[in-house]
Amino acid sequence: MDINQIRKDFPILDQKVNGNPLVYFDNAATTQKPLTVIQRISDYYLRENSNVHRGVHHLSQVATEAYENARKYVADFINAKESKEIIFTRGTTESINLLATVFVPWIHAGDEIVVSGMEHHSNMVPWQQLCEKNKARLKVLPVALNGTLDLDFLEKLLTPKVKLLAVTHLSNVLGTVNPVKEIIRIAHKKGVPVLLDGAQGIAHTKVDVQDLDVDFYAFSGHKVYAPMGIGVLYGRSAWLQKLPPYQFGGEMIDDVSFEKTTFSKLPYKYEAGTPNVAGALGMEAALRYVNETGWEDILKHEDALLRYATEKLENIAGMRIIGQAKDKAAVISFLIHGIHPFDLGTLLDQMGIAVRTGHHCAQPLMDFYCIPGTVRASFGLYNTKEEIDIFAEAIEKAVSMLR
Ligand code: 7TS
Secondary structure (H helix, E strand, O other): OOHHHHHHOOHHHOOEEOOEEOEEOEOOOOOOOOHHHHHHHHHHHHHHOOOOOOOOOHHHHHHHHHHHHHHHHHHHHOOOOOHHHEEEEOOHHHHHHHHHHHOHHHOOOOOEEEEEOOOOHHHOHHHHHHHHHHOOEEEEEOEOOOOOEOHHHHHHHOOOOEEEEEEEOEOOOOOEEOOHHHHHHHHHHOOOOEEEEOOOHHHHOOOOHHHHOOOEEEEEHHHHOOOOOOEEEEEOHHHHHHOOOOOOOOOOEEEEOOOOEEEOOOOHHHOOOOOOHHHHHHHHHHHHHHHHHOHHHHHHHHHHHHHHHHHHHHOOOOEEEEOOOOOEOOEEEEEEOOEOHHHHHHHHHHOOEEOEEEOOOOHHHHHHHOOOOEEEEEOOOOOOHHHHHHHHHHHHHHHHHHO
16 A cells, blocks of 8 residues: 555645644544545536436436445445445434434333443434333443453343344444454344444444344444545345334325325435435545555554554553453544643644544443543554654653643
């Protein structure tokens, strides 16, 4: 992988922030977009823009074909059996809320839903609200101190009352890559369907929904070099067929009268209203970009960055890395003894380094570790070891200023 060449595809990286070259280590929040993605969106609005699935005219047909080709590309990218199992949404949060909404009739008083203790609020609050509404119970698979999940405990949690297991593929705080294939096997043995929150998993693992045998997989385009405002809910077609529609309106209907409405087939049943066509095309361009760059090479590169950064950070006095799982991806959260993460993040920004500080939308996980938050560096395919050197030096400098 030629990183210098890759960095030319991301002109945003070539700028100074507070007088220093930008070091962008906030990829878990959102990734930067390569020129091919920006160009694809621009081309769409320059030459193809039209509403989809509703016109006989030329542009509408061009836009519809491009939109459906994007769906097919996404399906192939995660190895879905059929492209109708790909529902376009605004992102992970909407995908999970969609599922929590259509699950309402499936959850009865006394039923249970299981989440893990390392969930992003997006994969906890919707289930908590559904449980409150339907008088069901939310149960939590605990996290061990090293940032892993206890699978023996999972077996015990999965009683006959459990109607869904919702768990993250990859923690946005700890970097832990959960053993999701094994988790799904255990859940299915007990007849429990599984939703994986793939917001981070899509960016740092090779996702194969058929190999995982997962029932639902939610992700956002913007975590994997695609635009914001486009995401996916993958659902096994047998599930999507039996669940009710999400929103009602145009596009999702088959036949409408004042007496009765019948609904479209998959995937349109779940895509009411005008979709984000440019976003879907941008997502296809982003996934093409990572495929053409080479997924294996990207993952190897990110792993090398993670190892290098871990080694460097471990040498800093007072360092505490939160999340020590063996199977970990390009996310590293830490605290330095006696220093508030916000103060450290602010000084790093002054040195041109973009990291995220705070609870990372995982307050229960922060409570578990009894910490207010962390500083988090997260890497993407364009980051370099030289940037990690700058980062480590900047931390030392910031610490000396704050002590
Ligand atoms: N789930 C996980 C594991 C995430 O990391 C995020 C976003 C979401 C769900 C929600 O994704 P969205 O695209 O719908 O917002 N995580 C982060 C983060 O770690 N920092 O900023 C956003």
